[in-house]
Amino acid sequence: MGVQKIKIISNFNIIMNQPDNKGYYGTFGGAYIPEILHGSVERLKAAFDEAKADPAFKAEYYDLLKHYAGRPSPLYHAKRLSALYGTNIYLKREDLNHTGSHKINNALGQILLAKRMGKTRIIAETGAGQHGVATATACALMGLECIVFMGKTDVDRQFLNVQKMNMLGAKVEPVTSGNMTLKDATNEAIRYWCSNPDSFYIIGSTVGPHPYPDMVAYFQSVISEEIKSQLQEQINRNYPDYLIACVGGGSNAMGTYFHYLNDERVKIISAEAGGLGIESGETAATIHVGTVGIIHGFRTLLMQDEDGQIIEPYSISAGLDYPGVGPAHAHFAQIGRTKVHAINDDEALVAAFELTKMEGIIPAIESAHALGVLKKEQPNFKPDDVVVLTVSGRGDKDMETYVKRIANNE
Numbered sequence: 001m002g003v004q005k006i007k008i009i010s011n012f013n014i015i016m017n018q019p020d021n022k023g024y025y026g027t028f029g030g031a032y033i034p035e036i037l038h039g040s041v042e043r044l045k046a047a048f049d050e051a052k053a054d055p056a057f058k059a060e061y062y063d064l065l066k067h068y069a070g071r072p073s074p075l076y077h078a079k080r081l082s083a084l085y086g087t088n089i090y091l092k093r094e095d096l097n098h099t100g101s102h103k104i105n106n107a108l109g110q111i112l113l114a115k116r117m118g119k120t121r122i123i124a125e126t127g128a129g130q131h132g133v134a135t136a137t138a139c140a141l142m143g144l145e146c147i148v149f150m151g152k153t154d155v156d157r158q159f160l161n162v163q164k165m166n167m168l169g170a171k172v173e174p175v176t177s178g179n180m181t182l183k184d185a186t187n188e189a190i191r192y193w194c195s196n197p198d199s200f201y202i203i204g205s206t207v208g209p210h211p212y213p214d215m216v217a218y219f220q221s222v223i224s225e226e227i228k229s230q231l232q233e234q235i236n237r238n239y240p241d242y243l244i245a246c247v248g249g250g251s252n253a254m255g256t257y258f259h260y261l262n263d264e265r266v267k268i269i270s271a272e273a274g275g276l277g278i279e280s281g282e283t284a285a286t287i288h289v290g291t292v293g294i295i296h297g298f299r300t301l302l303m304q305d306e307d308g309q310i311i312e313p314y315s316i317s318a319g320l321d322y323p324g325v326g327p328a329h330a331h332f333a334q335i336g337r338t339k340v341h342a343i344n345d346d347e348a349l350v351a352a353f354e355l356t357k358m359e360g361i362i363p364a365i366e367s368a369h370a371l372g373v374l375k376k377e378q379p380n381f382k383p384d385d386v387v388v389l390t391v392s393g394r395g396d397k398d399m400e401t402y403v404k405r406i407a408n409n410e
């Protein structure tokens, strides 16, 4: 069980933040797509490569990040939290972005690419609704049609985000197959894409067929680009001793790690969602309990039974509730570049309340999983260490969960 046992940091000379030309990070990734999508994916790959090499594209993207999304996001030295853990903790505040999380970085990048390709219809899938809201926002900004596929279960439990998407002018398509959650919404988005290959599919995390994981990593890499210059400015050294982030599909983590993956001085620690515990069966800790398989167009670690049937993941956090994980993260864990903790629901809740009380920041429940790592790693932290932890989003959307916790404790 779990590939975490294999621990060989074999070769730091390979460039870890890029897949090979077929989209593989080690043995994970690739593009397993139906023939009908082949042309669309090839054109996307070409357009992405061209855009990356075009200074005008990058200029427009950075202009939007700055003046629309509000970047750079602060790198905040959390002094009380630092004192509590006996080290120096800096929080990368993605929660302060427009729409409340890191997802806007990617949505803006992909919408510019869609515009460049002359696309007029955007499709997306969403679980908790955060990626749906970010995509609907980007579509409103550009005046493009937007269809968001969302499991019926999620439509019911994340109604505020559905209302936001509606107000932004997007059409929310409730999906009633399977468990009616993210996996089913993604299946439906892919199905729609097959019958409408002209639409532009904005995927919200470092998942899906090549070039999506690479592309989303690129658009999120601004996070570590900023960490570098902010550390230089604040501590006169451009790298931390530790980087910590939560991993659902892996986009905020990939953005946080991107420019440090080949830097041996930096220890990298990921948090996946343990749910009720990795032995309980009620978990979303894919790297701990997953086995190799193919889902949504890529090869990765997957929660599946012996017949290859997907085991429904469980986590208190809708944003980490995915049966797979980005191929890069499966690879990093396998070669020992990252250490992965499974943080259980309860540990995440404790961490969320701790940050709120100590620093006046209510984090998203996903981000609280990254915060849960602090307790696990405390014995390893030295007083001089610099720890950078990404707060991927704000907690507004999770108030119901937090209020329930307060009521239960009274």
Ligand SMILES: *Cc1c(COP(=O)(O)O)cnc(C)c1O
Residues within 6 Å of the ligand: 101, 102, 103, 130, 131, 204, 205, 206, 246, 247, 248, 249, 250, 251, 252, 253, 319, 320, 364, 366, 367, 392, 393, 394
């Ligand atoms: C969607 C989301 C996540 C998980 O997605 P990644 O691609 O793993 O980053 C984490 N935090 C927040 C706030 C989210 O909205």
